[in-house]
Each structure stands twice: as C-alpha cells, then as structure tokens.
Amino acid sequence: AQRVTQPEKLLSVFKGAPVELKCNYSYSGSPELFWYVQYSRQRLQLLLRHISRESIKGFTADLNKGETSFHLKKPFAQEEDSAMYYCALKNTGRRALTFGSGTRLQVQP
Amino acid sequence: NAGVTQTPKFQVLKTGQSMTLQCAQDMNHEYMSWYRQDPGMGLRLIHYSVGAGITDQGEVPNGYNVSRSTTEDFPLRLLSAAPSQTSVYFCASSYSQGTSENTIYFGEGSWLTVV
Numbered sequence: 001a002q003r004v005t006q007p008e009k010l011l012s013v014f015k016g017a018p019v020e021l022k023c024n025y026s027y028s029g030s031p032e033l034f035w036y037v038q039y040s041r042q043r044l045q046l047l048l049r050h051i052s053r054e055s056i057k058g059f060t061a062d063l064n065k066g067e068t069s070f071h072l073k074k075p076f077a078q079e080e081d082s083a084m085y086y087c088a089l090k091n092t093g094r095r096a097l098t099f100g101s102g103t104r105l106q107v108q109p
Numbered sequence: 110n111a112g113v114t115q116t117p118k119f120q121v122l123k124t125g126q127s128m129t130l131q132c133a134q135d136m137n138h139e140y141m142s143w144y145r146q147d148p149g150m151g152l153r154l155i156h157y158s159v160g161a162g163i164t165d166q167g168e169v170p171n172g173y174n175v176s177r178s179t180t181e182d183f184p185l186r187l188l189s190a191a192p193s194q195t196s197v198y199f200c201a202s203s204y205s206q207g208t209s210e211n212t213i214y215f216g217e218g219s220w221l222t223v224v
C-alpha cells in the first residue's frame with residue numbers, strides 16, 4: 001500500500017530563514033510526487049511536481065528514491081509563504097492522490 | 110473557464126438528514142474525485158470516477174454515494190448524515206492519464222457541519 005508521511009504538523013520559522021518541509025513516501029512502483037499548498041480557507045493549488053523539476057515561488061523539491069523522500073525547500077522564507085503544505089503521491093490505479101497529513105508553515109516577521 | 114465549481118460552500122445538517130454536494134468542471138476532464146479534509150489527517154479519497162458512467166470507491170466511502178451521468182458533473186450524496194461526516198469536502202478533476210498533463214485541479218471546498 002502506498003503512503004505519504006509528513007512528520008511535522010507545524011513548522012514555525014522567522015522571515016528570511018531557510019525552510020525544509022519533510023515528506024517521505026512508500027510506493028512499490030515509480031513514484032509521481034507533488035506538493036500542494038493551501039492558503040487560509042482557499043482551495044488547494046499545485047505548487048510543484050517532481051517530474052518537471054521546476055522552482056515555484058522560490059520552492060524546490062528533489063526526489064530522492066534511495067531515501068524515499070521529496071522534501072520541500074526554500075532558502076529564504078517570506079511571510080506570504082504561511083500556509084498548509086501537502087505532499088501527495090499519484091495513485092495511478094485510482095487516478096487520484098494519496099496525501100500526507102500536511103504541515104502548517106508559519107513564517108513570523 | 111470556471112475550473113472546478115462546488116456548491117454549497119457552507120451547510121449545516123441535522124443527524125439523519127440527507128443532502129447532495131454538487132461538483133461541476135468545465136475543462137472536459139475525464140477523471141473526477143471527492144476528498145474529505147480533516148485536521149491531522151490530510152485529505153482522504155472518498156470516491157472517484159474515470160469517466161461518465163464509471164465510479165469506484167476510495168479510502169473512506171462509507172456513508173457516501175456518487176454518480177457520474179455526464180462528464181461535467183460528479184455529485185456526492187450523504188445518505189444519512191452523521192456527526193463524523195463533519196468535514197471540509199473537496200472535489201477534484203484531471204485529464205486522462207494518456208496525456209502529459211497530470212495536474213489535479215481542486216474546487217474551493219464545501220464546509221459541512223452535522224449536528
């Protein structure tokens with residue numbers, strides 16, 4: 001069975017500090033991983049996906065198959081980054097996503 | 110292009126009542142799904158559909174029914190509401206797996222309280 005684990009419920013940093021949101025997965029096949037962000041009382045938005053190796057709003061994430069991780073990183077946090085972040089794994093059989101429990105990022109001034 | 114539209118946005122139900130959460134998408138997506146979002150549990154898949162006339166169960170299907178009579182619409186029915194169904198519900202849609210576009214788009218959510 002596939003699973004996504006986000007070990008931190010809350011991550012609080014000061015503005016300008018580096019950020020790393022952890023995500024580990026278990027999946028027997030070739031994984032397809034995503035990070036979604038949810039700002040206060042808004043819909044989930046795709047932040048980035050590993051296959052495109054892009055950087056969105058200064059965030060990057062690298063898939064490490066050896067460690068089965070897909071950690072989200074940003075070198076300098078901004079207050080507007082405060083949100084709920086979800087790591088998700090594509091369930092190709094169900095054409096849906098398996099989500100982690102989410103990490104709330106709080107960037108303090 | 111409205112994307113994924115959910116109604117209602119807020120609803121309060123009494124235990125035992127039934128209701129339908131509506132979901133519509135105008136992107137001609139084949140795949141649609143319903144999730145519920147609960148604190149500390151992330152989003153969990155309730156039901157999903159890979160096309161009109163085809164639906165299947167997700168992780169937490171009990172107490173919910175779905176149908177997919179058209180490509181655009183994917184309503185979620187609560188048969189007899191229970192307080193455990195108090196949650197935020199998200200509808201989502203995406204293109205077929207055969208395309209290179211794998212992004213799953215979400216609606217704005219429906220806040221449901223069962224008292």
